[in-house]
Amino acid sequence: MRHSGSAPNSLPPQGVSVQRSLLFASAAVILVVPLTASAAYADPAEQIVNGTFDSGTDPWWWTGNAPASVVNGRLCATIPAGTTNPWDAIIGQNGINLQAGESYRLAFEASATVPVTVRANVQLADPPYTQELSALPALTAQPQEFSYTFTAAADTTAGQVAFQVGGSATAWTLCLDNVSLQGGAPPPVYVPDTGPRVRVNQVGYLTNGPKQATVVTEATTALPWQLRNAAGTVVASGATTPRGVDPTSGQNVHTVDFSGYRTAGTGLTLSADGETSVPFDVGVNAAYEKLRVDALSFYYTQRSGIEILDSIAPGYARKAGHVGVAPNQGDTDVPCQPGVCDYRLDVRGGWYDAGDHGKYVVNGGISVYQLMSTFERTKLAASRADKLADGSLRIPEHGNKVPDVLDEARWELEFMLRMQVPASKPLAGMVHHKVHDQAWTGLPLDPAADPQPRELHPPSTAATLNLAATAAQGARLFQPYDKAFAAKLLAAARTAYAAAVANPAIYAPASDGIGGGAYDDTDVTDEFYWAAAELYLSTGEKAYRDAVVASPWHTADLFRPEAFDWKFTATAGRLDLATVPSGLPDRDRVRKSVVDGAQKYLATLQASPYGITYAPIGGKFDWGSNNLVLNNLVVVATAYDISGAAQFRDGVAGGMDYLLGRNALNQSYITGYGERASKNQHSRMYAHQLNPALPNPPSGSLAGGPNSSIQDPVAAKLLAGCAPQFCYVDDIESWSTNEITINWNSTLSWVASFLADQGEGGPAPAPVCSVSYSKVFDFGGAFIAQATIRNTSGRTLNDWKLRFAYTGTQKVDLAVNGTARQTAASVEVTPWQSRLRPGESTTILLVGRVDWGPNPAPAHFSCG
Numbered sequence: 001m002r003h004s005g006s007a008p009n010s011l012p013p014q015g016v017s018v019q020r021s022l023l024f025a026s027a028a029v030i031l032v033v034p035l036t037a038s039a040a041y042a043d044p045a046e047q048i049v050n051g052t053f054d055s056g057t058d059p060w061w062w063t064g065n066a067p068a069s070v071v072n073g074r075l076c077a078t079i080p081a082g083t084t085n086p087w088d089a090i091i092g093q094n095g096i097n098l099q100a101g102e103s104y105r106l107a108f109e110a111s112a113t114v115p116v117t118v119r120a121n122v123q124l125a126d127p128p129y130t131q132e133l134s135a136l137p138a139l140t141a142q143p144q145e146f147s148y149t150f151t152a153a154a155d156t157t158a159g160q161v162a163f164q165v166g167g168s169a170t171a172w173t174l175c176l177d178n179v180s181l182q183g184g185a186p187p188p189v190y191v192p193d194t195g196p197r198v199r200v201n202q203v204g205y206l207t208n209g210p211k212q213a214t215v216v217t218e219a220t221t222a223l224p225w226q227l228r229n230a231a232g233t234v235v236a237s238g239a240t241t242p243r244g245v246d247p248t249s250g251q252n253v254h255t256v257d258f259s260g261y262r263t264a265g266t267g268l269t270l271s272a273d274g275e276t277s278v279p280f281d282v283g284v285n286a287a288y289e290k291l292r293v294d295a296l297s298f299y300y301t302q303r304s305g306i307e308i309l310d311s312i313a314p315g316y317a318r319k320a321g322h323v324g325v326a327p328n329q330g331d332t333d334v335p336c337q338p339g340v341c342d343y344r345l346d347v348r349g350g351w352y353d354a355g356d357h358g359k360y361v362v363n364g365g366i367s368v369y370q371l372m373s374t375f376e377r378t379k380l381a382a383s384r385a386d387k388l389a390d391g392s393l394r395i396p397e398h399g400n401k402v403p404d405v406l407d408e409a410r411w412e413l414e415f416m417l418r419m420q421v422p423a424s425k426p427l428a429g430m431v432h433h434k435v436h437d438q439a440w441t442g443l444p445l446d447p448a449a450d451p452q453p454r455e456l457h458p459p460s461t462a463a464t465l466n467l468a469a470t471a472a473q474g475a476r477l478f479q480p481y482d483k484a485f486a487a488k489l490l491a492a493a494r495t496a497y498a499a500a501v502a503n504p505a506i507y508a509p510a511s512d513g514i515g516g517g518a519y520d521d522t523d524v525t526d527e528f529y530w531a532a533a534e535l536y537l538s539t540g541e542k543a544y545r546d547a548v549v550a551s552p553w554h555t556a557d558l559f560r561p562e563a564f565d566w567k568f569t570a571t572a573g574r575l576d577l578a579t580v581p582s583g584l585p586d587r588d589r590v591r592k593s594v595v596d597g598a599q600k601y602l603a604t605l606q607a608s609p610y611g612i613t614y615a616p617i618g619g620k621f622d623w624g625s626n627n628l629v630l631n632n633l634v635v636v637a638t639a640y641d642i643s644g645a646a647q648f649r650d651g652v653a654g655g656m657d658y659l660l661g662r663n664a665l666n667q668s669y670i671t672g673y674g675e676r677a678s679k680n681q682h683s684r685m686y687a688h689q690l691n692p693a694l695p696n697p698p699s700g701s702l703a704g705g706p707n708s709s710i711q712d713p714v715a716a717k718l719l720a721g722c723a724p725q726f727c728y729v730d731d732i733e734s735w736s737t738n739e740i741t742i743n744w745n746s747t748l749s750w751v752a753s754f755l756a757d758q759g760e761g762g763p764a765p766a767p768v769c770s771v772s773y774s775k776v777f778d779f780g781g782a783f784i785a786q787a788t789i790r791n792t793s794g795r796t797l798n799d800w801k802l803r804f805a806y807t808g809t810q811k812v813d814l815a816v817n818g819t820a821r822q823t824a825a826s827v828e829v830t831p832w833q834s835r836l837r838p839g840e841s842t843t844i845l846l847v848g849r850v851d852w853g854p855n856p857a858p859a860h861f862s863c864g
């Protein structure tokens with residue numbers, strides 16, 4: 001993710017043209033709109049994209065020896081000394097359409113710091129590179145305008161404008177602006193195939209949940225709709241609600257509410273305005289159960305440093321990547337970038353971040369946090385801990401008695417620990433920001449075949465606080481399963497936090513984006529808050545609590561429209577302070593702030609005719625907007641866990657509709673889910689679109705989704721001028737709209753797990769008991785707690801049990817008035833009073849100890 005430097009820029013032009021031709025050869029999505037008569041007589045068509053460099057450098061490319069960037073509105077490239085041929089250094093743009101017999105005019109402004117004559121060619125991008133124009137402009141220090149006309153001899157859709165600027169004995173700088181190639185037909189307009197105009201959740205709806213759909217129509221008054229079962233029988237009908245023009249799509253839309261239909265079934269369709277939706281199901285809890293496993297099992301095939309087995313991930317087998325075996329040059333003994341450090345580190349393991357092979361501590365941090373949070377939620381809310389138990393995921397660590405989601409999280413935590421600066425070195429305790437290739441590699445590329453040198457980039461305060469936060473969180477979660485690892489995590493978290501306090505402003509720069517994403521962040525006040533919160537929740541110590549309370553983020557309204565993400569992590573701290581039990585003095589206010597924040601997201605969802613929880617200020621969708629939609633749903637779901645108010649659970653279920661097809665593109669953004677699902681996400685491993693021998697992304701992979709800034713060349717070319725929801729194309733080269741990343745699937749995992757826990761929606765089963773838990777003795781690591789259980793149901797409980805999970809390191813040794821059995825953090829008490837009449841209470845004493853950290857009351861109890 002965040003390839004602010006575009007991958008193709010570092011490739012030779014041949015590499016670019018190969019990828020381009022593969023793209024167009026395989027792109028069934030490209031439709032060519034026939035020219036209308038009026039278009040044929042309009043002004044000459046412009047064939048160059050971004051010839052003014054107003055929107056950066058894309059889709060221009062250059063040879064690796066001539067790095068270019070935009071300077072004062074012009075594209076300026078540093079041309080090396082000592083090359084031989086003009087084509088030894090090139091600045092170019094591909095994908096140029098030419099029509100035989102049409103006349104064209106190539107025009108541009110150019111200057112050179114030393115007088116030099118270069119070649120300006122219009123030619124085929126592929127062998128034999130047939131030239132339609134080869135001009136010889138003489139450049140001077142003063143910018144001059146040049147223009148040339150020619151008549152194309154042949155049709156092509158794979159033409160190229162190439163400034164061949166090699167062959168100079170001295171180094172010089174080229175600057176270009178206002179590049180234009182006018183003539184011929186307008187470039188083909190990309191029109192996405194959006195299928196039927198009735199947009200539904202293509203997977204389906206919870207039987208007792210909300211059921212909303214959107215109809216794209218010219219009509220401005222209500223239209224009739226019909227819901228049909230698989231046999232074609234109308235089972236429900238009604239009238240649409242006109243919603244006007246939706247600003248995120250530019251479409252006039254109506255909404256349909258068929259929440260009243262509550263019969264499970266498959267193959268239903270919804271019709272309105274003469275259009276019929278793709279088929280969908282009612283009764284989809286099983287699909288969310290599958291999605292929770294798929295979304296979490298995604299991490300196994302993203303693992304670095306381990307062979308991926310076909311027996312575990314069928315179709316995804318590959319050699320271990322980056323374990324120091326040639327041609328890999330990492331990750332077992334990795335040097336720093338020159339001048340950064342004098343040591344080497346073994347930083348094997350972890351997850352490949354996204355479509356690239358980089359490993360970034362900041363993005364690993366939010367990802368591993370959300371995986372652990374998916375697990376931690378099972379202790380904090382009504383949920384199915386058994387569904388995340390040992391053996392639940394497609395990973396190797398079955399039978400070790402550790403919940404698989406924690407096994408997967410540990411794979412990343414171990415890597416993050418290895419990124420910490422050793423004790424004897426400068427900046428000890430800080431954490432290197434990232435490790436990745438020295439230069440961008442092309443697609444496809446098996447991790448084990450990556451020949452690039454790997455480098456450690458400088459430590460950053462943000463990365464250090466990411467380790468502090470997640471290692472502290474991991475310490476409390478791993479304690480019941482592996483005390484030594486928990487202690488190691490806690491020590492690393494303390495060391496990292498202290499190092500960050502001592503070095504509070506070491507920022508990763510935006511310019512460090514060659515060969516890997518920059519993940520730049522110059523505001524780490526949010527990371528400080530998150531790390532202090534996790535350390536406080538795990539230790540209960542006053543110093544960390546003071547840091548929490550002193551942070552401006554503790555009382556700020558941080559539930560912003562843009563959602564939280566890897567760069568803005570204060571929300572992670574707030575959510576955990578709201579849900580993980582602690583002695584925080586203003587914990588009730590913190591909990592209420594989450595519910596208030598969720599209300600705002602719910603209002604956004606209800607105002608959107610597509611049910612989107614995300615409405616960024618200014619209206620432009622950001623990179624990875626699907627993840628931002630989901631992170632807002634995490635807040636809404638947490639509000640449900642806190643309040644039990646059904647509107648929040650319905651909001652999460654309804655909010656998922658957008659990602660599963662109820663959107664302007666009629667696109668499910670989750671591979672393997674829905675009739676029209678994304679499957680060509682940007683990845684060097686899952687590059688089926690480029691090489692049919694390779695797989696598509698695994699089922700349950702989330703695409704980044706619409707991105708108004710369309711930074712990659714494919715999106716820039718196809719989607720120019722797109723309304724936000726249309727700024728997406730399911731093409732492997734569209735890394736700015738269609739990548740996969742570890743921090744997007746982590747959010748999907750969290751939300752899918754929440755939804756799977758909701759059964760088929762509807763009223764939550766009323767609890768059958770109320771439990772009052774308090775400590776009557778708590779000193780020196782020993783405690784006695786008293787739990788009074790009252791039967792609040794209208795029926796007698798026979799042979800019942802009390803269940804809860806500790807959130808700290810508590811261990812029950814003995815119960816009085818009952819028998820206690822503890823497995824990891826989960827406690828099951830069999831009361832001696834096996835029969836409890838309605839309204840009757842019984843009290844059980846629990847005698848236990850706590851190894852370290854606080855001793856808060858459990859967050860969630862159940863009886864039955």
Ligand SMILES: [Ca+2]
Pocket residue numbers: 052053054072073074177178
């Ligand atoms: Ca310009």
Ligand SMILES: [Ca+2]
Pocket residue numbers: 389390391397398399400401402403404407
């Ligand atoms: Ca396990």
Ligand SMILES: [Ca+2]
Pocket residue numbers: 521522523524525526527567568569
């Ligand atoms: Ca930040």
